[in-house]
Amino acid sequence: xxxxxxxxxxxxxxxxxxxxxxxxxxxxxxxxxxxxxxxxxxxxxxxxxxxxxxxxxxxxxxxxxxxxxxxxxxxxxxxxxxxxxxxxxxxxxxxxxxxxxxxxxxxxxxxxxxxxxxxxxxxxxxxxxxxxxxxxxxxxxxxxxxxxxxxxxxxxxxxxxxxxxxxxxxxxxxxxxxxxxxxxxxxxxxxxxxxxxxxxxxxxxxxxxxxxxxxxxxxxxxxxxxxxxxxxxxxxxxxxxxxxxxxxxxxxxxxxxxxxxxxxxxxxxxxxxxxxxxxxxxxxxxxxxxxxxxxxxxxxxxxxxxxxxxxxxxxxxxxxxxxxxxxxxxxxxxxxxxxxxxxx
Numbered sequence: 531x532x533x534x535x536x537x538x539x540x541x542x543x544x545x546x547x548x549x550x551x552x553x554x555x556x557x558x559x560x561x562x563x564x565x566x567x568x569x570x571x572x573x574x575x576x577x578x579x580x581x582x583x584x585x586x587x588x589x590x591x592x593x594x595x596x597x598x599x600x601x602x603x604x605x606x607x608x609x610x611x612x613x614x615x616x617x618x619x620x621x622x623x624x625x626x627x628x629x630x631x632x633x634x635x636x637x638x639x640x641x642x643x644x645x646x647x648x649x650x651x652x653x654x655x656x657x658x659x660x661x662x663x664x665x666x667x668x669x670x671x672x673x674x675x676x677x678x679x680x681x682x683x684x685x686x687x688x689x690x691x692x693x694x695x696x697x698x699x700x701x702x703x704x705x706x707x708x709x710x711x712x713x714x715x716x717x718x719x720x721x722x723x724x725x726x727x728x729x730x731x732x733x734x735x736x737x738x739x740x741x742x743x744x745x746x747x748x749x750x751x752x753x754x755x756x757x758x759x760x761x762x763x764x765x766x767x768x769x770x771x772x773x774x775x776x777x778x779x780x781x782x783x784x785x786x787x788x789x790x791x792x793x794x795x796x797x798x799x800x801x802x803x804x805x806x807x808x809x810x811x812x813x814x815x816x817x818x819x820x821x822x823x824x825x826x827x828x829x830x831x832x833x834x835x836x837x838x839x840x841x842x843x844x845x846x847x848x849x850x851x852x853x854x855x856x857x858x859x860x861x862x863x864x865x866x867x868x869x870x871x872x873x874x
Contacts, residue, residue, distance in 0.1 A: 564604075569600055569610065571614065575713075577712070580846070592655065617712065618686040619685070621633055649763045650765070653761055654760065654761045655762065656759075657758075658760055659757060659758055661730070662681070681728050682723065685709065715729075770821070778831055782837055785832050788810065791840060792832065792833060792840060798811060799829065809874055810873050812827065842856065
């Protein structure tokens with residue numbers, strides 16, 4: 531039997547429509563998470579503002595809140611997480627081997643990592659750049675004054691490579707003093723083994739605030755020598771889980787853009803007529819079904835952590851101990867780089 535063009539088009543549209551409305555296959559990672567009732571999240575061993583545990587073992591930080599949002603979206607409970615502290619050398623192996631479901635540990639997205647590790651970059655949660663910290667008493671005001679000086683740096687990071695590139699490009703002959711562990715690099719700097727310490731600018735602020743006996747005795751130099759887009763990574767081979775992590779982050783960003791907060795979420799669920807707000811909160815279309823999640827997946831995440839702006843302010847923003855400006859991490863319509871794909 532021969533179909534007319536209109537009949538053929540109608541059949542195609544019907545098929546596509548049926549596919550789009552069908553629930554997605556959950557994927558083996560989400561299946562495993564649901565079976566164990568817990569998201570296993572790889573985090574930093576201790577970077578205040580991003581991922582650190584207090585004396586009672588409670589984890590906080592921007593990266594930690596992303597984990598909590600993922601757990602709330604997938605399991606309906608932000609506390610259903612096992613945190614696995616990982617240093618720079620351990621982090622990728624832990625994700626590749628399946629020890630963790632997601633790596634949310636101030637990790638820079640690069641071509642080499644994206645193309646060679648069997649891992650996926652998801653979405654940027656913090657735009658950073660590499661800087662230098664020096665003692666005030668050194669009188670150094672610019673990174674260009676580090677010629678021939680020793681600089682403490684952690685191995686196995688983009689930081690180490692950036693330092694080498696910057697030294698060569700500017701003829702500085704900087705002498706890197708390399709340490710495997712973050713704590714060792716910090717200790718070496720504060721005990722005077724190096725004239726400077728280098729890592730991401732946010733990490734410098736965290737270290738100065740947490741480790742220095744007197745933070746006022748150390749300054750962060752004005753130059754940023756690299757782009758460091760940081761965000762969670764997942765294993766390749768599970769596209770469904772990749773999509774979930776990515777869309778939780780986009781959902782947090784879009785929630786901020788549309789003014790959805792922890793405080794007004796319940797009220798907006800009951801009263802908002804904005805189609806975008808309704809979609810994010812699951813009061814109209816069921817976007818969760820396409821990800822293998824519940825209809826209120828994103829509402830659960832926002833209720834647990836707040837939107838991206840709330841997460842930023844609480845952990846690293848101007849009123850937090852780190853006191854970092856919003857800068858390029860502001861929303862796209864406020865002069866920043868944070869731009870979420872539409873949740874629709």
